Amino acid sequence: MEASNVESIVFGILETVSRCGFQVRGDSDLRNDLDLDSLGTLLILNELEDAFRISLREEDFHQVASAGDIVEILRKAYLGVPAE
Amino acid sequence: MTAAWMQELRIDLGLAEELCFNPYHARLDRGIGRNASLSTASVLDLASNNYLGLADDPRILEAAGNALRENGMSLCGTPIATGGNLLFDGLCRSLAEFVGLERALVYPSCYQANTGLFSSLVGKQDVVVVDQFAHSSLLQGIAAVGCKVLPFLHNDMGHLQRVLDRTRGYRRVLVASESVFSTRGTICPLEEMNRLALRYGALPVIDDSHGIGVLGRSGRGILEHAGLEGFTGIYTASLGKALAGQGGVVAGSASLMEYLSYANASYIYSTALVPPVLGGLSESLRIVEEEFQVRRDRLIANRELLIRAAEASGIVVVAGEAPIVSVRTGSDRATLAFAKVLLAEGVFSTPFLPPSVPPNQGVVRLIPNAALTDEDMRTACRAMERAADATSEIRR
Numbered sequence: 001m002e003a004s005n006v007e008s009i010v011f012g013i014l015e016t017v018s019r020c021g022f023q024v025r026g027d028s029d030l031r032n033d034l035d036l037d038s039l040g041t042l043l044i045l046n047e048l049e050d051a052f053r054i055s056l057r058e059e060d061f062h063q064v065a066s067a068g069d070i071v072e073i074l075r076k077a078y079l080g081v082p083a084e
Numbered sequence: 085m086t087a088a089w090m091q092e093l094r095i096d097l098g099l100a101e102e103l104c105f106n107p108y109h110a111r112l113d114r115g116i117g118r119n120a121s122l123s124t125a126s127v128l129d130l131a132s133n134n135y136l137g138l139a140d141d142p143r144i145l146e147a148a149g150n151a152l153r154e155n156g157m158s159l160c161g162t163p164i165a166t167g168g169n170l171l172f173d174g175l176c177r178s179l180a181e182f183v184g185l186e187r188a189l190v191y192p193s194c195y196q197a198n199t200g201l202f203s204s205l206v207g208k209q210d211v212v213v214v215d216q217f218a219h220s221s222l223l224q225g226i227a228a229v230g231c232k233v234l235p236f237l238h239n240d241m242g243h244l245q246r247v248l249d250r251t252r253g254y255r256r257v258l259v260a261s262e263s264v265f266s267t268r269g270t271i272c273p274l275e276e277m278n279r280l281a282l283r284y285g286a287l288p289v290i291d292d293s294h295g296i297g298v299l300g301r302s303g304r305g306i307l308e309h310a311g312l313e314g315f316t317g318i319y320t321a322s323l324g325k326a327l328a329g330q331g332g333v334v335a336g337s338a339s340l341m342e343y344l345s346y347a348n349a350s351y352i353y354s355t356a357l358v359p360p361v362l363g364g365l366s367e368s369l370r371i372v373e374e375e376f377q378v379r380r381d382r383l384i385a386n387r388e389l390l391i392r393a394a395e396a397s398g399i400v401v402v403a404g405e406a407p408i409v410s411v412r413t414g415s416d417r418a419t420l421a422f423a424k425v426l427l428a429e430g431v432f433s434t435p436f437l438p439p440s441v442p443p444n445q446g447v448v449r450l451i452p453n454a455a456l457t458d459e460d461m462r463t464a465c466r467a468m469e470r471a472a473d474a475t476s477e478i479r480r
């Protein structure tokens with residue numbers, strides 16, 4: 001899978017779960033733009049695990065603030081590369 | 085050494101101070117009901133969960149007084165010791181019969197029941213699937229187990245099924261939700277949730293705090309509303325809302341309740357509900373059995389009036405089927421400002437800010453209880469219009 005695909009899958013999941021009604025971008029703030037609370041973030045984590053068939057650490061998600069932060073975690077976990 | 089620590093344990097009341105309005109810990113001069121007053125100004129109560137208007141019913145007051153005189157103020161013990169008496173057992177039986185389950189246990193509060201329940205049912209190697217907007221007490225109870233938690237999208241049974249697909253391989257699976265979601269008035273599609281849970285070998289848990297005495301043809305709550313007979317899951321509810329008392333109930337199969345009555349720490353290590361509350365609740369149940377239709381009709385009519393007035397004022401209400409009208413206010417500032425104008429107009433409401441709701445999804449909740457008259461409702465509708473005028477950003 002390409003790095004850009006990771007981003008579009010992550011953004012798609014964020015759009016579905018948050019029901020935000022707009023296109024998520026890297027700088028979309030999980031709390032202020034997507035209205036996600038901690039359970040919402042956990043929901044995202046579970047959806048990502050399912051979509052990418054990997055296991056993610058909950059601790060890694062405690063500090064995430066933006067959609068881009070999640071893409072970064074996924075790139076590391078899934079592709080083994082940091083974001084450019 | 086603890087100074088910095090204590091500094092962290094402070095609540096930021098900046099916005100409340102700036103708006104000169106803090107709706108929390110408001111002190112009623114006396115009880116709730118037709119004659120409620122706050123700092124000597126009379127207010128209409130659209131804030132409490134007194135759905136059926138029973139909190140000051142003279143028959144309940146008399147029953148509570150009689151129970152107090154006959155049994156004393158407290159049994160000074162837990163239900164497994166001296167805390168159970170005939171009144172206690174009688175209420176447990178009446179509640180089980182009322183909701184249509186084999187056996188019920190009465191707890192000091194539903195919060196306590198929910199926080200303690202899950203640790204008696206599942207362990208670290210298990211999984212709990214839970215609606216993303218479930219009440220804090222359910223979430224706290226689940227978190228205490230330390231097991232895998234899989235939230236599902238609010239009331240979305242398609243998503244629940246996909247989440248249940250991921251539970252294969254776990255030892256035990258619980259599916260937990262609420263009947264009526266109290267900040268938005270939406271109702272759990274329990275019949276479908278139950279069917280899915282059974283198909284996946286999971287145990288359903290439903291918190292009917294805002295449904296008992298409100299939902300169903302005769303007010304018996306979510307199980308009656310969903311037409312579920314022979315429910316094999318676990319039912320919990322608060323007795324401090326429509327039933328106008330205090331405490332919580334956990335109900336289900338006789339064997340599971342027997343187990344909890346010996347094994348659930350929240351039940352066996354906490355002083356039982358006191359006799360006046362037990363006596364009042366028994367009478368409250370009797371009244372609901374007799375008068376539910378009339379009171380429910382009034383509640384529904386009041387709800388319709390409020391919704392129509394909100395729509396006419398261009399206010400967005402969070403539409404649920406339950407008799408809860410939540411005005412979508414969004415930001416913390418708009419939420420407090422709206423509730424402040426309502427109170428200035430004599431209407432006592434409940435503003436919800438995060439973490440009770442997700443960020444930026446503040447609502448002001450109005451429960452148009454059955455004791456409110458036509459005149460009261462006209463006042464409430466006028467107040468809502470004025471509050472909307474004063475907080476124009478919440479308009480559509």
Ligand SMILES: Cc1ncc(COP(=O)(O)O)c(C=O)c1O
Binds near residue numbers: 221291293331
């Ligand atoms: C859904 C839900 N569950 C549980 C509770 C707690 O009930 P109690 O007040 O009996 O502790 C509440 C009360 O706000 C509630 O809304």
